Amino acid sequence: MAISIVATSLALTGSLGAAQAADLVWEVENPFRFFKRTSAFDLHDRAYKAVRGAAQDPVPGNIVWRTERRLNDPDCRDPSTLTSCAATAGRNYERSRLGWAAQTLDLNCYDRNARPRRYPATCDRQYSWGTAKEDTILPDAHTVIVRLAPEQLATADGECTWTWRPRRAGPPGETVRQSCKSPFVIKRLPFSTNRSVSGASVSVRLPDGREFADPNVIVEDVLVVAMGDSFASGESNPDRPVVFSAGREMVYDPVNTRDDVATRSMRMPTYGVASAPENTNPKSLPKRLLEDEEKGLVYRPTSPEFQAAFDKRGAQWLSADCHRSQYGYPFRVGIQLSLENRHRAVSFVSLACSGSDTVEGLFGPREPREQTTGPNAQKTVVPQLDQLTELMCRPGAPRSRDATYTLPVYSHGSTSISSQTFTKFWCPPESRKRPIDLVLLSIGGNDVGFGALVAYGITESAADLAPIAGLVGHTLRFEPNVARVYLDVLDRRMKALKDALTDGFGVDPSTVLHNAYEPVQFDETGRVCGLQPTLGLDVHPKLNFSSARVQQVSDFTRELQARQECIADARKRPGCPRLATGNGTGFRFVTEHTAMFARRGVCARDPQRALLDQINMVVPRLSLKIDDFQPYSPAATLPYGKRWRLIHSPNDAFLTANTHREGISPFDVMQPAYAALYSGAFHPTAEGHAIVADAVVRHAREIVDRRAVVDAR
Structure with missing residues (x-):
């Protein structure tokens, strides 16, 4: 009687013996638990298998990027230009042009029609056999598909008798007689965070009397939580872009x-x-x-x-209040973890919200990105820590573990620092549904004024954006010296966040992957933007790069990354100042992806076809001489097509998300500037997020595999 054992666990533990060829093979159906329907996951599974390579080979280091390109390359015979692609469009051109996330926008476990928008406590997930209501955070079962291994299936004719028995007392098992060629579906394989009572034993009797069994069909369910700002939310990449x-x-x-x-x-x-x-x-x-x-x-x-x-006809987002989309790198990390190990399921929650900083966003509420007026308005976004508490605590659990956190606060543009105390009510450890296995974090940029620094680099004075500043109610532009004042207190904010994650959710700091920000300011030669002042900015005549100011901002961003490295682990970087985090938060600070953006920033052109790329970076306008748009039709834009630059320009943002300010005329003269800057300019493209995910997933594998080894032992 041959026994199949999870190969990953065998390879990692060593103590379980050499891996045996499995006579039974099995996989979790629709393992990325954010997706309601199997069809949504299968979209990624097909693309992954098409670019994966041989199963026995290591997973390619750029696998998420490869999958992204397979999913989002447009269906046309000649993709060399936007015009030629449209002229040679294939049958699936329109669907592919709008990106894969448009196909799964309404097939997920997120209620974007609720106010406030939220993850439901339970989600009706659809499988090949029917529908199951599952807890968003802690499933009680998974659907598993079991098959005879190919070498056994080749000699198995007729009907097989399948039996599965739960490894814990209580739930009944099942015996089914069916064709040996058909997969055996265990509709609800029991799951528990206690591995010793999770899963089932499965056996099969073949027509010739042979029997095969696997006593340890156990799903590894990983809970991944993403928090933070626009660089995690997917800002600038709506699930369905504007047409x-x-x-x-x-x-x-x-x-x-x-x-x-x-x-x-x-x-x-x-x-x-x-x-x-x-x-x-x-x-x-x-x-x-x-x-x-x-x-x-x-x-x-x-x-x-x-x-x-x-x-x-506006852009459609998974969560419009936060400009959160499925293109955000945390989603891609979660999907990848579920694709590459089909004995694993991923329970996934992203709370990342554009505009968030540690105070306004994580600990306190913040203003929604859009849809703040009208009958479906949402006035505030609930603090991300509070949203997570609501999901993690068992229904009816007491919230008696109150704790206070004092954070430095300031009005952006002012160098006066004060303090604010936040009180949080956590449920006790025994009332939490489960531990959090992995936290993906992007935070700190808005704490030091990322948006105002960008505005400093692309405008001559604050007066250029004064009408916009009046609309949004705060300073939109200031110099790096102001940001340095905020940088000096960032460690105190990060200490409070570390303490809150530990107090409220028992998060082990070593399971937090804190992402470094991708550099946005470089052209294809590695110089800062400004050699061509209006490249990618001609959506509005007041926008232009100043090389000198962009260089100042670039110098500050290096200081920010250095300080974030010190905050994470002061022992790894010489010259760290004394910080509130002491030797560090213990978060793992991920920086490997930043090198990929060093020559592919917001103003970068493809070195192999710089002139053509420069033409495609112009915003199209109707010519006054001919009845046509020049230099290309806006109807032919490829929001998620492959391009050299990995950062969206204001032109790109206008043509992708096209966010207009509510409450004023859509024809107001300042709407183009608002639509360019508040649609996600200076943020990674979908391809950029995939590259970030490739770097992050390497660390994520290590964390979740280490946990799997501990569970197996």
């Missing part, structure tokens, strides 16, 4: 709201802005493809019909 009209433009000027202008012609006179391309109107930009155009109508710009149609 643009091939023939209509949107003129950002109040005069365009006059009915006589709007209904007679889409064209407007030039406004004489010096930086505008010849024969184009700088206030004229691509327009979302709205239902009136599809119906051969023109909605009056001031009408409720126009506003409703405009809102309806």
Whole structure:
């Protein structure tokens, strides 16, 4: 009687003996538990298998990137330019152009229609056999598919008798007689965080009397939690990007709201802005493809019909309040962990939210990114630590473990530092559903004013963004010297976060992967942006790179990474100052991915075709001479197609997420700047997130495999 044993555990423990060829093979169905339907996971599984290589070979170091390219490369015969790709489009061009996440946006365990948006306590997950209601954090069972190994299946004809028995007392098992060629489905294989009573023993009797068994069909369920800011949320990569009209433009000027202008012609006179391309109107930009155009109508710009149609065709996010999308690197890490070990399931929660810092976002509430007005408005985003508490505590568990945390606080733009105390009510350890196995963390950039530093590098003065600053209610631009004041107290904020994760959830600091920020400021030669001041910025005439200011910001970002390394482990870096974190938080600070971005920043062109790439970095506008967009049609943009730059420019952001400020006219002259900067400019592309995930998953494997070894022993 041959016994199959999880090869990973064998290889790691050594004490369990040499691995045997398994006569029975099994895998978890839909193991990434964020997805409701098996079809959503299978989309990734097919792409992974297509690029994986031989099963006996090590998993390629860039496997997430390979999978991303397989999923998101557009279906066209000639992808050399946007125009040629559209002209040679294949049958699946439109679907592939919009990216894989558009296909799974409504097939997951997240309630994006709730207010506040949230992970449900339980999720109805659909399998090949039917539907099961599962706890989002702690499943009581998994669906497992068992087969005869290929060498045994080749000689097995007729019907086999399958039997499975739970390893813990109570639940009944099952005996099924079916064709030997058909997989045996265990609909609800019991799961427990106590491995000794988890899973089942499985056996099969073949028609010729042979028997095979595996007494240890045990699913390794890993809980992964992601927290932090826009570099983890997936900002700039909506699950479903905006689709643009091939023939209509949107003129950002109040005069365009006059009915006589709007209904007679889409064209407007030039406004004489010096930086505008010849024969184009700088206030004229691509327009979302709205239902009136599809119906051969023109909605009056001031009408409720126009506003409703405009809102309806906005970018779609997994969570619009946080600009959180499935392209965020934490999702890709979770998916990859479940793809490469099919005896593993991944329970996954990402709470990362754009704009978050340690105070406003983790410990305290923050403003939503969008959809703050109207009947479906959400006024605040619940603190991420509170959201996690709600998910991790057993229903009805007391929240008596109150603790206080004092953090330095300041108003962005001011160098005056004060303190604020937060009280958190944790449930006691015995009332937590389970331990957290892995935390993926991105935090610190907004604490030191990342957005204001970017604005400093691309504008001449604060006055250029004054109307935007008035809209969002805080300083949008300041120099690195201000950020250095905030950097000096970052360690106190990080100590509070470490203490909260330990007190509230029992998180072992060594299981926290704190991500370094990807450099965004370099061109293809490794120089800071500014040699071509408006490259990627011509969506608005007030935006331009200053090499000197960008260099100042670049120097500060090196200081930020050095300080974050000290905060994580002061013993690994010489010259660390005395910090509130002492020898360090114990978090693992991940930096390997940053080298991949060193020549592929926001202004980087493909070195092999620099001129062509530069043309494609221009925002398209309708020519005043010919009835067509130049230099390409906005309807042909490839938001998730392969490109050299791994960071979205303001032009890219406008053409991908196209976020407009609510509560003012969509034609307001400041909307293009808002749409460019608040749609995720200076953040990684989907491809960039995949590259980050490849670096992070190497550390994640080590952590979860170490835990698996401990459990097996």
